[in-house]
Amino acid sequence: MIKSILQLLRRDVTRGVFGTILLKVGSGALAFALFSLAARTMSPDGFGIFATWLSIAQIASVVGLxxxxxxxxxxxxxxxxxxxxxxxxxxxxxxxxxxxxxxxIAIGAVALVAKMRGDWWLLILAVSAYTAVNAGLMLGSQVARSLVSILMGEGNREFFWRVSVVLFLLVVMTGHRLLDPAELIAVMTIAMSVGLGAQIVAVARALPDFRGTAATSETSRWRSSALHFWVASILEAANQYFDVILVYWMLDPTTAGIYFAASRLANIFAMLSAALYSFGARRLPSLYFSKNHQEFERTLRLMAEVTALSVVGGLLLIWIGGPHLLNLFGPHFAAQHWVLIVLAIGTAFQAAGGPSAAILQLTGHERIYVPVVAANVALRLIGFLVLIPWLGVLGAAISATVSLALATIALNILCRRRTGVDPSILTLLRFSAWKRGPYRVRAAEPGE
Known part of the structure; x- marks a missing residue:
């Protein structure tokens, strides 16, 4: 077994996947440190308000892009x-x-909602600035990842700026001062602006000299694809951030903060999915468009092997170390271990499903992807309305996990039927299928 693992680690694709996963894990560890320190440098209600407005800003960034x-x-x-x-x-x-x-337009809408709520002008300004800079990083990371490197794209988006914010929070904590949500959001915005500047410089250097090139357009293709991508992105953001807003609305700020902390810890598997997407988005499109089917299939299989190892290790970490990790946010967080376990099961199931969503969109099947994600959001919302009054925050976790698992199953079935590719870890059990012959990736036919 050890020999097989060492052989796996020597492969070039495997090293690339593991490198991307390590970057995501490092970013996740910094995010965990940031949020746990924020919880300890704010009042329980203040942390809940911070988590809620951060979620609103994330959704607004996606809508605005x-x-x-x-x-x-x-x-x-x-x-x-x-x-x-x-x-x-x-x-x-x-x-x-x-x-x-x-x-x-999106920032104006966020500011208007905040003003109607009667929030402090500094909070409105901080949230608006954060929304703009976060959107810039999201857009810039995609360009930098394609033209420069994954490190330049994802590193500046999720890793480097968090180091300075964590150091700032450590200083605040040693001074025994309570932070206001607006203060922390402002500090995060300033740190992210540095990363955005680095991306802009790197992309400008990597781009070819366009001065003698006339820009041409494929407006109809771009408009059609952008609409489906936009709807899908909004629904994905709602899956990730709308939960906290609903818990805040249906329960209270303190409980919203608890749910936010548990969901961030459970996102160890969402980080795995994001890492696989980041690696796949850089490697798979070029293989697909150059019709290198053999390398495309080899890459998917190695991604599945890495995913299986990571999911098993992550579940053990959550089961054994969950209470200790939650306790870092504060004593009242540690009592919600089962909330964390339930959320982790859902995100682990999603990670085990592989990059089915990315493959569907890559091969032109984004139209069938959107209804699945929409159904996921609707099912989760219904579950919240039914289970939260009955089970409280645990009901929210159950609803999130069930809807996520059903959506993952649906996307994998669609991916296998429409493209002939099984991106999940189950493909590792189908040795005979790989021996008989590789899958052939099928793109969407016109009108499909």
Whole structure:
């Protein structure tokens, strides 16, 4: 077994996957440190308010990008393989213009809601600035990941800026001062701005000289794809952040903070899914558009092997060390171990399902992806309305896990039927299928 694991680690794709996972795990560890320190430097209600407004800002960032971050992943790789600098320039300019206008509208809506609630002007300003910078990082990371490296894209989006914020919180904690939510959001925004600046410089250096290239457009293709990507992105953001807002609305700020902490810990598996997506989004599109089916299938299988090892290790960590991890947020968090376990089961199930969503969107089947995610959100909302009055925060966790598991199953069935690819860890059990012959990735037919 040890020999097999060592052989697995020597493979180039495996090293790439593990490197991306380590980056995500490091980012997750810093996020955990950030949120646990924030919980200890704020009042229970203050941390709940911070978590709720952070969730609102994340959703607003996704809404304001209008699907352009996913659109760039889809078309930058295609145009690079086809050697079309004119279309590369066109899609970059188009995405920047559209997202800039839409973000102004989204930020205005967030500020208006905050003002109607009677929130302090400093909180409104901090949340608005955070929304804008976060959206810039989300868009910039997609471009940097495609043109520069995963480290430049994901590192500046999720890793480097958190180091300075964690150091700031450590200083605050040693001074025994309570933070206001607006103060922490402002500090996070400043730190993220540095990372955004680094991305802009790196991308500008990596781009070819477009001065002599006339930008051309495929407006109808871009508009159609962007609409589906936008709806999917909003639904995915709702899956990840809307829970905290609902718990805040149906229960209280303190409970919202508890649910936020438990969901961030359970996101150890969501980090795995995000790492696989980040690696796949950089490697799989070029293999797909260059029709390198053998390497495409080899990459998927090695991703499944890494996923299986990570899911088992993560579940053991949550089961054994969960109470100790929750206690780092504060004594009243540690009593919610079962909430953490239930949430972790759902995110582990999603991670084990593999990058089915990415494959469906990559091969042109994004239209069937959107209804599944929409059904997931609707089912989760119904579960919240039914279970929270009965079971409290545990009911919210059960609803989230059940809806996530059903959506994962549906996406994997659709992925196998529409593309011929099984991206889940179950593919490791089908030795005979791989011996008989590799899968063949099938793109969407016109009108499908």
């Amino acid at each position: 209008v699907g352009q971050e996913s659109l760039l992943v889809r078309f930058l790789n295609e145009y690079q393989v086809d050697n079309r600098p004119d279309l590369t320039k066109g899609v970059l300019l188009s995405s920047l213009k559209i997202s800039a206008v839409a973000m102004v």
